[in-house]
Amino acid sequence: MTYGQDGFSRRERGERAARTHAAEDPWLGPSRRQRRQDASGGLSTPGLIGLALAAAAGVAAIGVLGAQRSASGGRTGGDPNRGSAAWRKPEIERSITIEDVPADELYRRLREPETLQRIMAPFATVETTGDGQTRWSVGHDLGSWDMRLTDDRPGEALRWEAQGDDALIRDVSVRFRAAGNRGTVVALHVSLDPPGGMLGRIATQMLGDTLPASLASKSLHYFKALVQTGEIPTTERQPAARPDPR
């Protein structure tokens, strides 16, 4: 076998070249994944497939929903598909346990505009516009709407609700409850209201609850990291041999 400069053989590189396709889903391989997709009519299982899917997503995925809304000129209120099995309006609920921080303190931290902005980053860019009012936008100016703080109970709950119909996220609520000697449980509930149209339906069907739920979880992890350690883990500005290192 002849080895190249780096010591890996050409044959070895050639043999493995085909596998780079599997970077999308190396656990199962593209053909197998395709079969599964065909059989089930969608990516229904979380797990390994979810990982590959989520890898390609992020705020951008919600941006897809926003793009569709712009293209269809707003939501079609009486979309008949909305009630069908193919159309599920994502309702997400995720919790995290934060040790050694009482509910009052967590409430106080979340009430800070900067905290809300930082922990909601996986979902949307949040700007404070004053008087309990915030402006939320999603990916590449594809969607932007106002949300108002409608429930504000110190140490217990916070809730933001969208103003008007034109919102990808209808409401966001956070509840706090004591978890015995394990700290405080923080539950995040997000109601998404993606647009109609084929692309929106496909996106929702493909994503199911997996992706938005993972994003909710990410927001909670960011909140936990921020209150417990004073910082949020990040790959911003780190070295990498590509334009966007993240």
Place this chain on the structure above:
Amino acid sequence: MRALIWNGVNDLRVETVKDPEIVNPHDCILRVTMSTTCGSDLHFIDGYIPTMKAGDVIGHEFMGVVEEIGPEVKKVKKGDRVVVPSFITCGQCWYCKNKLFSLCDNTHPKPELQEPVFGYPTAGIYGYTHAFGGYAGAHAQYVCVPFADNDCFKAPDGLPDEQVLFLSDAAPTGYMGADFCNIQRGDVVAVWGCGGVGLMAQRSAFLMGAERVIGIDRLPERLRMAREHVGSDTINYEDVDSVLEVLREMTGGRGPDACIDAVGMEAHGTGLQYAYDRAKQLIHMHTDRGQALREAILACRKGGTLSILGVYGVMDKFPVGAIMNKGLTVRTAQQHGQAYMDRLLAHAQKGELNPSFLATHRFSLEDAPRGYAMFKHKKDGCVRSVFVP
């Protein structure tokens, strides 16, 4: 700075990238003085573990000198010579406080990539896929170390880099694997794999009171290291009909009290089972060739302990019936290095643990791709390649 970059399957190159900078207040910047290859890197170099991105800086076993500290770093000082465990840990969450450091809840920047696969995200790692955080790795001139006060451990004066380097990963992983076995005087411990982690697990088993340690591998030079540097007995599985039979006879018919798997998902083996695993892995029906682990499960004595250190993804033909019916205790984890560092440094200072013999090959950082190729193909008796930027 110069850094070793993953550009695709079996495509490593040394390239110029921008220097790391302090981003979070507990960060520090380390000037890397030495780093080393790890067998677990081969899994993503070979393309068996997903979520690498072209352009990633790799490497997670390293040491260096502190160059710069963030505003909230209190203990670590500029100029400190330190060793850093591979997992990034906050020291504040329930997992860290319970010494389950590699399960830290606060250091994964991309939990959404891992949660669907594992249920809950682990701690982040340097240079080891985006599913494990996407942090830049340490085969570079500089690396950013988050939570410096929790993760930087001062290297004692008088211990050269080669002795300290492996306290970053190989030594704590092996030590933890032996610790899992709750070794009692008179115990026999069998260890599959005589690479860096396997040899450290064998040495650790002796330090914890094992009467006899048996190392299993196929490479004569590694088996010789196990005998000469560690004092283990060895089995070359290519020279025997059945490792199980040999172990049974070596232990008076009981089987080893504890079995440690220090091999992982790309095990080599012999016979039909190996051919089956290899074929399935090649067409991605599963990610793992699990012959070593299966053998360890079958070999372990009734009521014994199985300690899994090898890195795995998805495996079939997993003999869970043998685990259940024999009442085995299964212990496993990615290394909780921060929990063991004080003990490891004490052993190293007393001369009881000197991992420097693992460093069989030394390269400049510029030669790192060649170092990895040698390590991967185990050429010239390579156990670990170390890089000096």
